[in-house]
Amino acid sequence: MHRIRTALPRPVRAVAVLSVSACLLAGCGGSPRSEDDSAKKPPAGAAAQPRIVLNATDGQKGVSVRSGGRIEVEHGSIAKASLVTADGATVPGKASRDNRTWSPDAALDHGTTYRLTAVATGGKGAKATERVTFTTLDEDDRFVGTYVPEHGSKVGVGMPVSFTFDKAITDKKAVESGISVSSSSGQKVVGHWFGAQRLDFRPQEYWEAGSTVTVRIRLDGVKGAEDAYGEQDKTVRFTVGRSQVSTVDAARHRMRVVRDGRTIRDIPITAGAASSPTWNGRMVISEKLVSTRMDGATVGFAGEYDIPDVPHAMRLSTSGTFIHGNYWGDDSVFGRSNISHGCVGLNDVQGGGDASQDGAWFYANSLLGDVVVVRNSQDATIAPDNGLNGWNMPWKEWVAGSAR
Template identity: 60%
Template sequence: MEKRVITDSKRRKGLMAASALLGGVLVLSACSGGDDSSPSAGTSQKSQAQVDKAAAQDVSEAQISIEPKTGSTNASINNAAKVTVVKGTLTTVAMRTAAGDTVEGTIAADGKSWKPDAQLERSTTYKINATAKDSDGREAHENGSFTTVSPDNSFIGNFTPEDGSTVGVGMPVSINFNKAITDKAAVQAGITVTSSSGQEVVGHWFNSQRLDLRPEDYWTGGSTVTLKLALDGVEGADGVYGVQQKTVTFKVGRNQVSTVDAKAHTMTVTQDGKTIKTIPISSGSPDNPTYNGQMVISEKYKETRMNGATVGFTDDDGKGEYDIKDVPHAMRLSNSGTFVHGNYWGDPSIFGSANTSHGCVGLQDVKGAGDADQPAAWFYNHSLIGDVVIVKNSPDKTISPDNGLNGWNMSWAEWTADSAA
């Protein structure tokens, strides 16, 4: 009996030890299961949420926008570059070329926008870095890069008269484009010419690269004319865009019109309808007569060289070669070489009695004499670019309207018929 009791006691102790060991295994199994409700897992998730919340609080509400969009090409050199912000104000904007050259710009007084101070260059890549702050002082940053339109993909118009000049009443606005224009209506819509006199101004296309604009009658003396070019971004031909955006003004002087009577060998000068001088002249010879028609002085030279070979006058063709290096008081009337100019080499008796030139209108001009004593000098000093010179009674034809600034030789109906407006 005693031996059995001892045996049972030991058995119970062994079972208790096994039970304890099994319980330990079970507890160990429970700990290794990764229950999401465990205290350690809950503490980890709470920390991440706090991190996310803190990060969200650090994000600025300011939203920066840069134009043109990054990667843009053929961007305008005038109005494309711009930085704006909402829910904040701009603090710094830096613009540089790809080569590192700084482009100056200005942030608006309200801090909501920025733009360059001057026109950009064509065919150039620019980079913009902008920083803004929201109402809590948190910063936002934005970067952009774009390339402006290239010369190959853009056109410009060379115009006359110049800004701020004073011209005669016959001076049209003449624009010569450096590329052929196929969408004339779009380009003409971007060009406006107005006069303080209220005269209607209409454009006329002589070809795909030349547009002249004028009123039906000569400009009103004393008026101011304004030319506005709003061609920036206008597609003048397939893939070819305008880049000009500017305003030009010029003044119209007194109304001076001079009439050359080739048959009578005289030039009568009128201002505001009153004759102020009659000058004896010598116009084109019977073999080389002067054009008839209304012509506009387009250039003035105190002295210039005239070489007949440049306009087809050579001994080979029997027209008579000439090369005079110091022609005085010369004023151009046509692209083909018609001038009003001084003549010091001719016999003084020809003026007022004979036509001997190669097509120009010659006025007596004695070398070394004072200007006041010379008809050519007087006329030069009293003339403006844009003054009208009318030639009549010459055996030649009327000058072509596109030979110089001479569109006045077209009727108003002919002129307006070739407007793309």
């Protein structure tokens, strides 16, 4: 969400920062304007009346802490800007270089009442004044979306953009419309809701290797549910690395690692035993751990194993599927039999200190977002929302899950 300025700056569109009801009842600025008003010009030779645009109306509650104290002036400049709390404490702020906007130095406090005064002057002594008292959004009345991947990261071609919201969203269209995802590759990107708190974005096919993905989050003031308003307003960018897709054939006990269309390694593996088979399907590496404890009690196998130092573990599902190093299995099982409780095991040593081992090599050569495909296992295909595994959903069904 960006704005292009003409010779005279346009007012901030307050509909993005106020509740819908407040906008409808009170207007979205200290000096509201209609489309007809914006088209009017002063008579030739007359000075334009300065116009003050605010992001709060007098008496309004639930105002954004990010933009509620902002002032913008058309056809003039700011002569005075004052923002104080109800008890008279001054909120520091500064004007822009052209003196047409003024903003607090930091976000306002939640659930706090403020008095805002703005005076603007224009040509030939023209003057305008606005005074409003407003109360910012209470901290309990906001929703926040955590997301992956992180800004500035480099990921594999399978990494979706995944948001998890801390409150159930009822107006999915409003929230989804507040997030845009685009790729330098030009691939079409579509969102899909998994329930009321998770929204993932992906293209029809894997991201193009070497592309840059931009995520624009414009949720400030968006009403996601009753007493749940967004505050986030940021842009996130990440890059897609080389293409690496590794295919596990559970029946052959092998994994073929293909990078940029060329096989670079064929690794002997052990997959899930007949009593605890590995999921089939396309799975995305969502977490990398040099060493981690794996306790069967956490995934329904209480008493069957508890290994405190599993080396080179990479998560493939929320339910506990990993591809990881295995030092406790005999060398003879790799490439010959399936003995695990559902994970894909690669030969390794305790402590993971031997870089020549398959487990260490695969860990060092994998990115978050790389794809691991499992075939010929005796289990079903993994659910699309079990991990970052929406690639297992047909595109038509994926698109149908968008709220736009």
